[in-house]
Amino acid sequence: MANAGVEPDSRGLMALGQARAIVRSTSVFEHNKRSSAAGRHFHDADLAWAALHSVQDADEFVRAAKRIQWHADVRGRYNLAAFERYGAGMLPWLDSRIDRRGVLINKPWCLLPCLLAIVDPRAFSVAVKIRAVGDENTAIPAESASKASVLHA
Numbered sequence: 001m002a003n004a005g006v007e008p009d010s011r012g013l014m015a016l017g018q019a020r021a022i023v024r025s026t027s028v029f030e031h032n033k034r035s036s037a038a039g040r041h042f043h044d045a046d047l048a049w050a051a052l053h054s055v056q057d058a059d060e061f062v063r064a065a066k067r068i069q070w071h072a073d074v075r076g077r078y079n080l081a082a083f084e085r086y087g088a089g090m091l092p093w094l095d096s097r098i099d100r101r102g103v104l105i106n107k108p109w110c111l112l113p114c115l116l117a118i119v120d121p122r123a124f125s126v127a128v129k130i131r132a133v134g135d136e137n138t139a140i141p142a143e144s145a146s147k148a149s150v151l152h153a
Helices: 016-025 044-052 058-067 081-096 111-117 121-127 142-151
Strands: 034-037 040-043 103-105 132-134
Touching (some): 058 081
Parallel strands (some): 103 132
16 A cells, blocks of 8 residues: 555555545556655556555456456566455456466466465466466467367367
8 A cells, every 4th residue: 555655444455435436447557647645656557556455355356457458567576465465366367367378468467476376276277277478479389289288188
């Protein structure tokens, strides 16, 4: 919350109404606008990230995170905030970030660290689908693709 200049509520999060309003108005996650509050500087993305972690539950988080276009990363390459807040409840979002080729589109870059942190058998069902980690342009060697088809035959 501090990165976004937010005064925490009794839950230690952004007030639920404020969080929902920000989440509803966020369609693209990117570092567009810079703001200041209480002597701190932050981006609109910091505010959106704080809002996503302040919604009621994992289901609400997943619905919003799946809807948002992720053009930027969150602060901290190994950011585990989503895992710490929602645990295995975030798995449907992680699963939605695996494309048809088996590439985990790791934007924001916290997806893989969060997946690795989840100690739950359902996490394996998501992880086993991954053939590569990268972006839409990630190439998968033909030999990896053929080995994958043998594994799933």
